[in-house]
Amino acid sequence: MDSHIAPVELEKAYRLLNHGPTVLVSASHGGVDNVMAAAWACALDFSPSRLTVVLDKMTRTRALIEQSARFVIQIPTARQVQLTHALGTTSLLEDPDKLQKSGAELFRIEGHDLPFVAGCSGWLACKLIPEPHNQSAYDLFIGEVVGAWADTRVFREGHWHFEDAGPEWRSLHYVAGGHFYAIGDPLIVATGSES
Amino acid sequence: MDSHIAPVELEKAYRLLNHGPTVLVSASHGGVDNVMAAAWACALDFSPSRLTVVLDKMTRTRALIEQSARFVIQIPTARQVQLTHALGTTSLLEDPDKLQKSGAELFRIEGHDLPFVAGCSGWLACKLIPEPHNQSAYDLFIGEVVGAWADTRVFREGHWHFEDAGPEWRSLHYVAGGHFYAIGDPLIVATGSES
Numbered sequence: 029m030d031s032h033i034a035p036v037e038l039e040k041a042y043r044l045l046n047h048g049p050t051v052l053v054s055a056s057h058g059g060v061d062n063v064m065a066a067a068w069a070c071a072l073d074f075s076p077s078r079l080t081v082v083l084d085k086m087t088r089t090r091a092l093i094e095q096s097a098r099f100v101i102q103i104p105t106a107r108q109v110q111l112t113h114a115l116g117t118t119s120l121l122e123d124p125d126k127l128q129k130s131g132a133e134l135f136r137i138e139g140h141d142l143p144f145v146a147g148c149s150g151w152l153a154c155k156l157i158p159e160p161h162n163q164s165a166y167d168l169f170i171g172e173v174v175g176a177w178a179d180t181r182v183f184r185e186g187h188w189h190f191e192d193a194g195p196e197w198r199s200l201h202y203v204a205g206g207h208f209y210a211i212g213d214p215l216i217v218a219t220g221s222e223s
Numbered sequence: 224m225d226s227h228i229a230p231v232e233l234e235k236a237y238r239l240l241n242h243g244p245t246v247l248v249s250a251s252h253g254g255v256d257n258v259m260a261a262a263w264a265c266a267l268d269f270s271p272s273r274l275t276v277v278l279d280k281m282t283r284t285r286a287l288i289e290q291s292a293r294f295v296i297q298i299p300t301a302r303q304v305q306l307t308h309a310l311g312t313t314s315l316l317e318d319p320d321k322l323q324k325s326g327a328e329l330f331r332i333e334g335h336d337l338p339f340v341a342g343c344s345g346w347l348a349c350k351l352i353p354e355p356h357n358q359s360a361y362d363l364f365i366g367e368v369v370g371a372w373a374d375t376r377v378f379r380e381g382h383w384h385f386e387d388a389g390p391e392w393r394s395l396h397y398v399a400g401g402h403f404y405a406i407g408d409p410l411i412v413a414t415g416s417e418s
Contacts, residue, residue: 048243212407
């Protein structure tokens with residue numbers, strides 16, 4: 029594992045998602061790895077650390093998650109905008125070489141039988157909390173975060189440091205039709221305590 | 224209604240939320256209006272247009288939504304960062320003058336018996352889709368968007384135009400402890416079609 033990658037306390041894992049980045053969702057089952065992009069992922073709880081993600085029935089990644097009950101939500105960076113768009117617009121069902129063509133590089137983290145995408149800024153390993161009604165009626169999946177990591181060059185001590193890292197580290201925020209925004213400048217409100 | 228406010232097609236309403244902004248949630252019941260901030264709001268479907276929002280059991284706004292089955296999700300701007308933080312850190316249950324002290328100005332839109340917060344960049348009027356298990360187990364509420372509007376100075380023809388508007392129009396993306404980021408610069412991937 030890259031020496032810049034450090035664990036994030038599970039109770040602070042929501043902070044990787046709190047500012048609303050577009051994410052990459054990865055999963056593995058029966059020797060098949062896949063990765064898709066998703067703009068509709070969101071924190072759900074602090075403790076236990078939980079999140080939601082919307083997964084279309086047409087995606088291969090969803091089937092892998094239904095089979096393995098495990099997935100990774102990771103935060104891609106501005107450097108990965110082409111990769112993110114490619115992973116969000118091609119399907120493994122149509123192109124068996126999708127991952128190879130996209131240039132996605134996968135790595136493993138000990139103790140987690142999951143494919144992690146290299147070069148991201150944060151990773152949340154999740155266990156599916158089965159909710160068949162949500163999954164079937166709304167394509168809505170709930171995960172419990174069982175492990176979290178971040179690249180300390182942009183997230184450390186429980187906080188993003190986009191302003192100190194290079195522009196290539198900014199998170200991606202997708203709108204539509206190939207249009208993303210990078211996260212921008214900090215705005216800090218004076219406050220006596222954490223909220 | 225401000226002459227800059229124009230309706231947004233319901234099928235494009237998700238684009239107001241797609242880039243993951245922190246939102247203001249407002250509701251009204253029995254003559255009581257309230258507004259809270261929420262970082263955990265997310266698009267759920269294009270058509271019908273649906274969204275999710277996480278509402279803690281301790282919030283007065285949640286009770287108003289449970290009673291009225293209606294709410295507004297609106298996108299505050301960088302100009303409203305103090306307002307957003309104030310609305311997210313004080314409760315109407317503790318301070319009956321919360322709204323007045325925060326400086327929130329409410330307006331009505333014909334045909335919708337709901338309080339809309341003035342000065343935001345987008346508004347989504349929602350009808351609660353009752354899902355008692357999600358609400359009770361996860362504090363997770365699902366809304367169907369029944370009306371959407373945006374300020375045309377920053378969102379028009381189905382797209383955000385942050386880069387052409389002043390910095391005071393940028394959306395807010397909350398992390399923790401009074402730390403927000405504004406949305407940043409566009410990153411556009413060449414693509415043959417809308418995706």
